[in-house]
Amino acid sequence: MPGYRSEKTRTVKTATALLGCVALVACATLLRQPIEQTRTRLSLQQSAPGIGGLKLPPDIAFAQASLGTFRALATTVLWSRASRLQREGNYFESMRLADWITRLQPRFSKVWEFYAANMTYNISVATRTPRERWLWVNSGITLLRNRGIPLNPGKANLYAELSRFFFDKIGGTNDETHLYYKLRLAEEWHDLLGPPPAGSARQKADWFRPVADAYSRYILPADGREALEELQEDSEETKRLLRELRQLDIEPGRKLLTRLAAYEAEEKFSAVEKKTPASDDAFGQWVYKNRGTAPWEKLIALLRAQVLENDYRMDPAWMLRLMEKSGRDPATGKVTALSIDWRHPAAHALYWAELGLHRSRTMTKIDEFSIAQTRHYYRNALGELGMNGTIDYDRFSGYYRRSAQTDCIEAYRLALLDFTRPAQPEAGSLPAAHEHPGHEHEASPEAREHPEEGHGLFLGWAVRAFYFRGQHSLAEAYYQRLLKLVKEEPGEMPVPLTPGTTLEDFIMASLVSADSLGDASQTRPVIEQLALKAIDEGYASGHNPPADLYLATGKKIHAACLAAGENKAGASSLPAFEELVDGVFIRYLLNPDGNSPPPWMRAKAWKSSPQARQARVYDRVRAPLRTELEKLGLDASAAFPPPAGS
Numbered sequence: 001m002p003g004y005r006s007e008k009t010r011t012v013k014t015a016t017a018l019l020g021c022v023a024l025v026a027c028a029t030l031l032r033q034p035i036e037q038t039r040t041r042l043s044l045q046q047s048a049p050g051i052g053g054l055k056l057p058p059d060i061a062f063a064q065a066s067l068g069t070f071r072a073l074a075t076t077v078l079w080s081r082a083s084r085l086q087r088e089g090n091y092f093e094s095m096r097l098a099d100w101i102t103r104l105q106p107r108f109s110k111v112w113e114f115y116a117a118n119m120t121y122n123i124s125v126a127t128r129t130p131r132e133r134w135l136w137v138n139s140g141i142t143l144l145r146n147r148g149i150p151l152n153p154g155k156a157n158l159y160a161e162l163s164r165f166f167f168d169k170i171g172g173t174n175d176e177t178h179l180y181y182k183l184r185l186a187e188e189w190h191d192l193l194g195p196p197p198a199g200s201a202r203q204k205a206d207w208f209r210p211v212a213d214a215y216s217r218y219i220l221p222a223d224g225r226e227a228l229e230e231l232q233e234d235s236e237e238t239k240r241l242l243r244e245l246r247q248l249d250i251e252p253g254r255k256l257l258t259r260l261a262a263y264e265a266e267e268k269f270s271a272v273e274k275k276t277p278a279s280d281d282a283f284g285q286w287v288y289k290n291r292g293t294a295p296w297e298k299l300i301a302l303l304r305a306q307v308l309e310n311d312y313r314m315d316p317a318w319m320l321r322l323m324e325k326s327g328r329d330p331a332t333g334k335v336t337a338l339s340i341d342w343r344h345p346a347a348h349a350l351y352w353a354e355l356g357l358h359r360s361r362t363m364t365k366i367d368e369f370s371i372a373q374t375r376h377y378y379r380n381a382l383g384e385l386g387m388n389g390t391i392d393y394d395r396f397s398g399y400y401r402r403s404a405q406t407d408c409i410e411a412y413r414l415a416l417l418d419f420t421r422p423a424q425p426e427a428g429s430l431p432a433a434h435e436h437p438g439h440e441h442e443a444s445p446e447a448r449e450h451p452e453e454g455h456g457l458f459l460g461w462a463v464r465a466f467y468f469r470g471q472h473s474l475a476e477a478y479y480q481r482l483l484k485l486v487k488e489e490p491g492e493m494p495v496p497l498t499p500g501t502t503l504e505d506f507i508m509a510s511l512v513s514a515d516s517l518g519d520a521s522q523t524r525p526v527i528e529q530l531a532l533k534a535i536d537e538g539y540a541s542g543h544n545p546p547a548d549l550y551l552a553t554g555k556k557i558h559a560a561c562l563a564a565g566e567n568k569a570g571a572s573s574l575p576a577f578e579e580l581v582d583g584v585f586i587r588y589l590l591n592p593d594g595n596s597p598p599p600w601m602r603a604k605a606w607k608s609s610p611q612a613r614q615a616r617v618y619d620r621v622r623a624p625l626r627t628e629l630e631k632l633g634l635d636a637s638a639a640f641p642p643p644a645g646s
Contacts, residue, residue, distance in 0.1 A: 102147075109155035112148030116140040120165050130180035137181060141165050145352075146313050154363045156370035159356020163349040163377035171345035171384060183400055186343040186393045191261040192254075192307055193342055195393070198541070201337035201407040205323040210301035211308070212320035218302055219309060220317075228252065231302055237295035248283055252299070254307050260300070263287055265395040314351070322354055330410040330474050339407035341391050346384035353378035382412040387461065392541065397598040403537055404465040406474075416458060456485055460494035460510060467507055468533075468553075470545035479503050504556075512557055518564035520574035523557060527577070530554035531584040540597060540605035547608075551581065582617050585609065589621050589640075591628070599629060603639035614643035 102111055120140030124133045144162045152158055168174070170181040193211070196204045218227035232239045242252060250256055263284055290296045308314045319342075327338035340347045356374045360367070389405030459482040466475035486493045495509045511530075516522040530550045538547020558577040575583075589602055596602060606614065626636040 106151045109148070109152045109158055112144060112152065113157055113161045116144045116148065116161060116165070119143065120169055125175070130177045133175075133177050134181055134184050137165070137169055138184075150313060154359050156356050156360040156363075156367050156374050159352050159359070160370050160373035160377060163353040163356070163374065163381065166345045166352070167349035167377050167381055167384065171349065179400070182345065183398055185345055185348075186391065186400060187395065189343040190393055190395055191258045193304060194261060194264065195343075196341050201323070201327055201339035204339055204341070205320065205337045208316075208320055208323060210297060211304045212316040214298065214301040215305035215309065215316040219305055227302055227306060231298060235295050235298070237293070238299055241290060241295055241299055244286060248286060250283070252303055254303075254311070257300070257303060257307065259283065260287065261395060315355075318355065319351065322351060326350075326354070326411060327407060328410040328414060330477070333410075337407070338385075338411055339389060339405050340385065341389060341405075343391050343393060344385065344389060344402075346381040346389070349377050350381035350385065353381060379412070379415040382408055382415050383458070386412045386465070392597075392601075394598045394601065399597045399601070401536070401597075404469070406465055406469050406471060409462050409465060413458070413462070416455060456482060456489065457494050459485065460506075463503070464507060464510060467503070468546055468549050470549060472503075476503055479506060507553060508556060508560070511553070514564075517557075517561050520561065523561040524574060524580070527554045527558055527561075527580055528584050530557070531581045532588065534581075535585055535588050535605055535609070536597070539608040540601050542604070542608065544608065554581070578613075578616075582613060585613060586617050586620055589617075590624050599632065599634060599639060606640050611643050615645070618643055 099115065102108075102115060105111070117140065119136050124136035124140075127133050127136060141162065144158055144165070149155075149158050149162070170178065170185055172178060175181070193208075197207050214227075218230050228242070232242065245252055245256070250259070305316050308316050308319075322338065323340050324337050325335055327336045328334070329336045340350070342348070353374050357371065357378065360371055360374070385405055386408035387404060388402035389408050390403045392401040392403075393399065459478055463475050463478045463482060466472070466478060482493070495506070495513075497506060497509060501509070512523055512526045531554055534547040534550035534554075538544060538550060555577050558574070558580070561574055588596055589606065590596075591602070597605075621640070622636075622642075625640050629636040629639060
């Protein structure tokens with residue numbers, strides 16, 4: 001009897017379980033339609049219109065299959081808890097839940113945005129060291145760039161957020177560790193691509209073109225063959241290069257590019273070293289022997305293209321298109337090249353905003369707010385490139401300097417008036433990765449009549465930038481735009497001017513006010529800053545016109561200060577102009593505060609400076625420079641030769 005009752009109990013339990021399963025299935029059937037409606041409303045479908053065909057990673061696919069229809073319900077519960085933990089400041093626990101949600105609902109773009117921002121803005125500032133902060137900031141960027149966007153390629157909010165990370169977190173100054181972020185980004189991309197040429201925007205585009213060509217020729221076809229294998233078939237010399245690399249125990253990839261960047265950084269010191277650039281190092285000899293040959297250039301270009309695609313999910317062909325077609329000639333208004341240095345955070349903000357605006361056209365439901373945000377970061381990235389788009393970076397010392405890039409100014413002016421991509425992009429199919437839209441950045445007539453507040457400040461800055469680059473016709477054209485604007489909006493004039501004020505008068509007034517001219521304590525810092533720019537951006541960079549212009553303007557301000565202060569006690573303390581410049585030059589060469597450029601850059605400034613200035617300061621800098629350079633194993637006489645006749 002006990003056995004009978006036990007068997008009966010098991011039967012009852014089994015029947016109950018079966019009835020429960022039937023009930024659950026019935027409930028699931030009833031709930032299917034509202035759940036699917038919710039998924040549609042939240043854009044959680046497997047694919048968005050025009051973007052289908054994306055294969056999910058195995059872990060995400062497994063998570064989705066495990067819960068089936070109930071993924072949306074689980075997502076709702078987890079999302080609610082993650083949001084609450086975020087509000088409570090429990091960022092690590094919130095991040096863990098966000099990771100679960102991305103695995104359950106990878107098309108839920110808001111959670112990717114939430115997840116990445118948590119890393120970039122919240123967790124990063126809770127760490128102790130700049131290195132730890134950078135790891136979290138970079139992790140947030142990588143999450144969006146390498147995972148979130150590939151799974152949601154039409155979601156404008158992800159591109160806007162990624163652009164924000166580059167523009168605000170790295171490119172801005174709100175985070176106390178922002179300079180460390182800038183240096184790490186510059187180092188990373190300096191090692192990958194090397195420094196761009198110092199010439200025009202067109203020269204920069206031509207410099208990058210081999211990378212885009214290698215991508216289109218060897219990577220994009222994706223016929224199942226390795227790109228390096230195809231490259232070797234094109235040239236026996238390429239086979240030899242790769243064979244020699246294996247003998248050096250160096251893999252052709254990112255490590256090779258990093259090592260090459262280090263070697264080229266060492267080469268800059270060849271003018272101040274006692275040894276040849278190739279030295280006795282086997283790798284250096286290999287580089288010295290092969291660099292510049294056609295097989296070498298093809299190999300390095302392909303390796304760079306591979307890293308861009310594999311590590312950064314970036315399209316070199318799109319990068320080239322952005323460099324070639326996003327600018328405007330200030331004189332003619334025609335589409336032209338845009339000067340982009342990929343070591344600059346604004347370059348990446350621009351790239352992802354541009355790509356996001358293009359891909360969001362594929363969506364049938366337009367996220368107008370996110371598109372507006374993306375346009376905002378596109379515009380601001382252009383402005384930042386115009387104001388600070390030229391980068392001088394030294395890999396050894398960590399020296400980092402940004403200055404104006406006039407090639408970007410006209411593109412920003414038009415964007416400031418009205419960036420004319422449609423607010424609601426037309427729906428359509430997403431082109432292949434190597435296909436690109438045309439760029440017609442032109443301001444509407446309405447926008448031209450009603451520019452944004454602050455347009456006058458921008459025009460005033462642009463006038464100075466063109467002027468000190470020796471582009472006086474453009475400086476005059478922008479100055480006339482400023483005068484026209486002031487007639488319509490008097491409050492837009494950046495400095496008070498009287499009728500008939502010339503371009504030169506405006507330049508002077510924008511640097512020092514009339515009330516300050518007779519006071520040496522206020523005028524001297526302006527003159528010394530102009531002298532420093534003449535040395536740093538002129539002599540050290542090889543651009544003598546800017547050096548001459550900075551010095552000529554400083555000399556005018558010096559004379560005006562003396563004239564205005566004839567009857568003021570303060571003007572008598574202003575030293576002679578050449579004495580002021582010589583003092584700035586000495587401080588630049590001797591590096592008293594550790595912030596001056598590396599020796600090779602100071603050596604260039606010395607050799608480019610006038611002989612008369614060298615003669616006046618040589619005795620004061622000779623001994624300290626010799627002591628500093630000898631400690632580094634460098635040749636002071638080669639770096640800083642005595643002036644002629646001394």
